Amino acid sequence: MAKIKVVHYINQFFAGIGGEEKADTPAELHKGEVIGPGTAFAAGFGDEAEIVATIVCGDSYFNENIDAAKAEILGWVKDLAPDLFIAGPAFNAGRYGVACGTIAAAVQEELGIKSMTGMYVENPGADMYKDKTYIIQTKDSAAGMRDAVKKMTAFALKYAKGEKIGASCEDNYMNQGVRVNFFEKERGSKRAVDMLIAKLNDKPFTTEYPMPDFDRVEPNPAVKDMAHATIALVTSGGIVPKGNPDHIESSSASKFGEYSLAGVTDLDADTFETAHGGYDPVYANEDADRVLPVDIMRDLEKEGVIGKLHEKYYATVGNGTAVASAKKYGAEIGKRLVADGVDAVILTST
Amino acid sequence: MVKELERAGLPVVHVCTVTPISLTVGANRIVPAIAIPHPLGNPALDKDEEKKLRRKLVEKALRALQTEVDGQKVFED
Numbered sequence: 001m002a003k004i005k006v007v008h009y010i011n012q013f014f015a016g017i018g019g020e021e022k023a024d025t026p027a028e029l030h031k032g033e034v035i036g037p038g039t040a041f042a043a044g045f046g047d048e049a050e051i052v053a054t055i056v057c058g059d060s061y062f063n064e065n066i067d068a069a070k071a072e073i074l075g076w077v078k079d080l081a082p083d084l085f086i087a088g089p090a091f092n093a094g095r096y097g098v099a100c101g102t103i104a105a106a107v108q109e110e111l112g113i114k115s116m117t118g119m120y121v122e123n124p125g126a127d128m129y130k131d132k133t134y135i136i137q138t139k140d141s142a143a144g145m146r147d148a149v150k151k152m153t154a155f156a157l158k159y160a161k162g163e164k165i166g167a168s169c170e171d172n173y174m175n176q177g178v179r180v181n182f183f184e185k186e187r188g189s190k191r192a193v194d195m196l197i198a199k200l201n202d203k204p205f206t207t208e209y210p211m212p213d214f215d216r217v218e219p220n221p222a223v224k225d226m227a228h229a230t231i232a233l234v235t236s237g238g239i240v241p242k243g244n245p246d247h248i249e250s251s252s253a254s255k256f257g258e259y260s261l262a263g264v265t266d267l268d269a270d271t272f273e274t275a276h277g278g279y280d281p282v283y284a285n286e287d288a289d290r291v292l293p294v295d296i297m298r299d300l301e302k303e304g305v306i307g308k309l310h311e312k313y314y315a316t317v318g319n320g321t322a323v324a325s326a327k328k329y330g331a332e333i334g335k336r337l338v339a340d341g342v343d344a345v346i347l348t349s350t
Numbered sequence: 351m352v353k354e355l356e357r358a359g360l361p362v363v364h365v366c367t368v369t370p371i372s373l374t375v376g377a378n379r380i381v382p383a384i385a386i387p388h389p390l391g392n393p394a395l396d397k398d399e400e401k402k403l404r405r406k407l408v409e410k411a412l413r414a415l416q417t418e419v420d421g422q423k424v425f426e427d
Binding site: 020095282 | 351352353354355356357358359360361362363364365366367368370371372374375376377378379383385386387388389390391393400401404405407408409411412415416417418419420421
């Protein structure tokens, strides 16, 4: 049997081009080259499959030019006509995960070529694309590369060869919401009682019918009288007073900060900066108003367009931060803002 | 965060560049921003032009906060 032809997609970081300062690198096609994690895949494939080309694209470039980047990459993949398209793994890198999911789903849907990717379950790309391509569940950082490559390689060979794919829990991909009929070894009544006993004993058990997770919050009514409203600024873009007094981490933030805006009319390079490690900090460090628009809010306050800019702002770093943490920070910030009589919030994200 | 602020009873507008993420997370009022490292700015413009751009975005955000929505809405213009 001929070798399985694989095209691999990675970002600028895993291609060794650079970090956030190179995240605007446009898409590049490297025919016949195996780059970065591709080397580990190639080793795992042995004689069964080969990477015929690697496509590299900066994460910011992809996300800011989704349609153009997608069209260009799809054109290349179409010409290469591989048996399988692999993107990533992206771990918990948000923009990379969205790029991997978008391009893998598009390859599958628009070209009819088998595709797959890998990422951490909380990566925003996971929820967006887990029912449109196979997403292998990985750890949240590149420290889990070995494990990710092992699982993805096993899946890739099985999938490309047309072997039967098992349930999501058997083959390590994320549940796609597809039901398959099969016969259980034990009958239902016994399984239910086993689960109940496990639950009563505080032992782990797996439900056979997970409830769908519709965590939506109804929008609150609009602000009626903006000229008398107090508006607060909140950001996940990591804007902090110069020196980052609370030492908010550049990724996986363990806290948020509350900072005074009393007497501040404009954020500048001497007084504010970003603590965020997930985007190129140059522009925010030069002028943090580009992330947290204090200058404009002060102008609008002076002109009477808004009643008041709330005297405190809240910031955390939304870079690989656990959803549970973000939820906790949001709830606490919300409580404080309500107690302070704030009417509405502008939340900015990078 | 955006959802928890809304849950606390505050109308929130999410200004962000990658709106599909915002939609997935569950923000209700969404205003698309300029670019990931400078959502409310553009270093290629001169200072006055950049401030005008930022003001337009903030005004759009305020308009979103003054608009009744019955679900998720991306305020394109």
